[in-house]
Amino acid sequence: MSRRADRLFQIVQVLRGRRLTTAALLAQRLGVSERTVYRDIQALSLSGVPVEGEAGIGYRLRADYDVPPLMFTAIEVEAMVAGLRLLKAWGGGALAAAADPALEKLVAALPPARRHAAQQSRVFAPEFVNLPQVRDAFDVVHGAMNAQRLLRLDYTDAQQRATDRIVQPLGLFFWGNSWLLAAWCATRTDYRSFRLDRCRGIVMLEDRFHETPDRSLNGFLRAVQHTSG
Numbered sequence: 534m535s536r537r538a539d540r541l542f543q544i545v546q547v548l549r550g551r552r553l554t555t556a557a558l559l560a561q562r563l564g565v566s567e568r569t570v571y572r573d574i575q576a577l578s579l580s581g582v583p584v585e586g587e588a589g590i591g592y593r594l595r596a597d598y599d600v601p602p603l604m605f606t607a608i609e610v611e612a613m614v615a616g617l618r619l620l621k622a623w624g625g626g627a628l629a630a631a632a633d634p635a636l637e638k639l640v641a642a643l644p645p646a647r648r649h650a651a652q653q654s655r656v657f658a659p660e661f662v663n664l665p666q667v668r669d670a671f672d673v674v675h676g677a678m679n680a681q682r683l684l685r686l687d688y689t690d691a692q693q694r695a696t697d698r699i700v701q702p703l704g705l706f707f708w709g710n711s712w713l714l715a716a717w718c719a720t721r722t723d724y725r726s727f728r729l730d731r732c733r734g735i736v737m738l739e740d741r742f743h744e745t746p747d748r749s750l751n752g753f754l755r756a757v758q759h760t761s762g
Contacts (some may be wrong), residue, residue, distance in 0.1 A: 537573070544559060549594050551593070571588055607647060610654075615658075622663060623663050667730050670730075671712060678703070681744075682740065684737055685697065686699075687732065689732075696720075697720075698725075699738075703753050712728070713726045714729060717752075717753070
């Protein structure tokens with residue numbers, strides 16, 4: 534496959550995996566200029582690939598467009614195997630339970646050579662380290678995020694001080710050997726993070742919330758970046 538043909542194939546795969554993709558992101562991913570991306574997008578459109586959007590805004594594939602199954606490289610297969618094993622070891626109960634069938638489906642869909650490589654991967658994660666109470670806490674937080682419902686935390690901080698917080702759960706981050714809940718804390722009216730292994734109790738409340746620009750995951754990340762900078 535020529536370098537350009539390979540690049541066009543990669544563009545299609547990126548577009549099919551995202552709602553909207555900018556030329557800047559494609560240029561960064563492919564290691565080319567944005568002008569090259571514009572030419573490639575035009576070439577795809579002329580070849581019959583239904584790319585929607587325009588320069589300066591972003592691109593996407595038409596929702597009803599189907600492309601051949603994605604062929605993964607050996608290192609991409611191992612990355613997915615390792616990721617699923619890590620999730621099984623460190624994720625919540627629901628996601629951990631989904632890891633094995635997901636891995637089985639992945640391996641079954643691979644050609645023989647890639648299937649063998651996946652089965653021979655020696656990247657593992659010890660499951661005994663993740664405490665059952667952390668798995669349970671993860672599931673409650675994960676469910677609350679999906680349902681956009683508030684949480685009540687019975688929390689103990691690093692100084693062993695107990696506090697009761699009402700929070701909007703915004704994201705879960707794996708930090709070393711512990712999960713951090715990124716949240717908007719209604720009690721402190723500010724962004725805060727909470728270690729799941731320090732939560733003595735987590736209750737999902739009936740009250741719902743809606744993310745706003747000043748109370749969102751992006752807002753949390755901007756606040757962290759500003760603090761660390």
